[in-house]
Amino acid sequence: MLISAESHPKDHNFKEKVIQFGTGVLLRGLCDYLIDKANKKGMFRGSIVVVKSMGSNVSDFSDQDNQYTCCVRGILNGDTVNDNTIVSSISRVLTAQNDWEAILETAKSPEMQVVISNTTEVxxxxxxxxxxxxxxxxxxxxxxxxxxxxxxxxxxxxxxxIPTELIVDNGRVLKDLVMRQIQEQKLDQSFANWVENENEFCSSLVDRIVPGKPDGEELEQLYKEIGYEDNLLIKAEAYKLWAIEGGEKVRDILTFADADKGVVIDKNITQYRELKLRMLNAPHTLMCALCYLAGFETVKEALNDELMEKFITILMLTELAPAMPGEIDQKVVQRYGRDIIDRFRNPYLDHQWHSITFQYTMKLKMRAVPLLMNYYDVFGTVPHYFSRGFAAYLLFMKAVKEKDGKYYGELNGNEYVINDDQAAWYFEKWQSSDAKTLTHEALSNEDFWEIDLTHLEGFEDSVATHLSNMMSIGVKAVASALNVFA
Incomplete structure (x- = not known):
C-alpha cells in the first residue's frame, strides 16, 4: 500500500506561507522536516509550495498527497535515535516548465512570507x-x-x-544576483528599491547528512517497519542544524524556529558556516574520489576500514583544522572535527561516496581550495593528505567515453557517471595527457579555481606524483603510504 491521502489523511490545511525552489533530499530532510515539526506543535501553521525546476513529472509527490517519510537514525547526546516521521508540510509541487503562471500567482498571496532554495552551488x-x-x-x-x-x-x-546553497554569504550573493537581473533587464528603479528595502535576504547554513532513499533489503525492511510503501522516503542522521542570519524582524516571521533547537537565528552565522563548510563538506569532497576509487561505496564503509579511518582523521585534524580561519578557536574546531568523524561513522546511514561527487569541481573550489590557500599561508608547505585527495579527484574525472552528452569513467570494469560541468574538458584533456601534463593543465586552470594552483610551491609535483602512483599501483595503495610524502 502506497502512502496517500486515503491511508494517511493530513490533519491540517494550513495556508501556503513558504515557496521553496528545489525538491532535493536536504531540503526535505531538514527545512521541510523542521517546518512540519513546528506545524505539529501549532507554532508556524503554514504549508510549503514547492517548485521543481527540472522536468515536468511530479507524480511521486501528487500520488502521495505530497507527503513522505523521514527516517531518522543515529546517535545524539549518547542516545540512539530511531524515529519515523510522516512529513506533511508540502501542500503542492509545481514545475517551472508547466506551471510558471501558477508559480507567479503564489507571489500575489498576502499569506506568503518565506522563500527557501537549494539549487546547489551551480x-x-x-x-x-x-x-x-x-x-x-x-x-x-x-x-x-x-x-x-x-x-x-x-x-x-x-x-x-533564505538560500541554503553551500556558498559563503549566500544571502548576499543571491541578493546581488537579483539586483543584477533587475539592472540587466532594465526593470523599474522603484522595483529595485522595493527589493532592496522591503525584503530580507538571509544567509543560512544547513547541516544534516541526508543520504536520501535507501534501496534493496534495507528499503524493504523500512517498508515493513512503517507499514506502507513510500516512493519519497528518505533517511537522515539525528544531528540537525539550520543557522539563519537575521535579527528580530526575521525571528518574528520564522516562528518555526521555536519548535526545535536545531534552528538558530543569529546576527552572525560565520562560525557555524565555516565549521560545516570546511570540516564536514571539505573532507567529504576531498575524500569522495579517493574512497570510491579505493572500492568503498559508502562513507561508513570507509570509516570502518582502519587505514581509511586513519587517513581521514589525519587529513581533518592535522591539515584542514589548522587551516581554519584564525577567529575560530582551535579547540572548537578540533572538537567539531572529532564529532564529524563520529557522524561519518554513523552505522545507520548509507551515504554513497559517488553521490558526493556531483559537481565535483565546483565543490572543490568552494569548499576545499580556500583551506589549501590558508594552509600555505600558515605553513608554507604541501598538505600531503590534501594533495592525495586532489589527485584522486583528477583520476575520477578521467572519462573513458561520452554518450548522449554524459561522460563516464571506469572502475574495475564498471562504468560510473561523471556529473560535473567540467567533464567535457577533462574528457578532452585525458585523451592526450599523461599524469604530469594533466595535473599541470588542471591546476593552472583559473576558470576552475580563480587562481593558478601551480604557484603553490611543491603542490603540483605532489599531486602529479600521487596521480601517477594511483594509476600504476592503485588508489588504496597510495592512501596506505601514510608516512610516505611525495
Missing part, C-alpha cells in the same frame, strides 16, 4: 534572461526576480528569502 550564478519571455527564466536568480516582481506589482510587502 544554481547561484548569473544567467542573462529575456524579460519579454512568458516562459520561466532559466536560472534561479532569474526566477526569483520574476517572482518578486509579481509580488511588487501586486502591491504586497516583502518576504524573508
Amino acid at each position: 544554481g547561484l550564478q548569473y544567467h542573462a534572461e529575456d524579460p519579454n519571455s512568458t516562459a520561466a527564466p532559466e536560472s534561479y536568480p532569474g526566477k526569483l526576480t520574476a517572482w518578486l516582481k509579481a509580488r511588487y506589482e501586486a502591491g504586497l510587502g516583502g518576504v524573508v528569502i
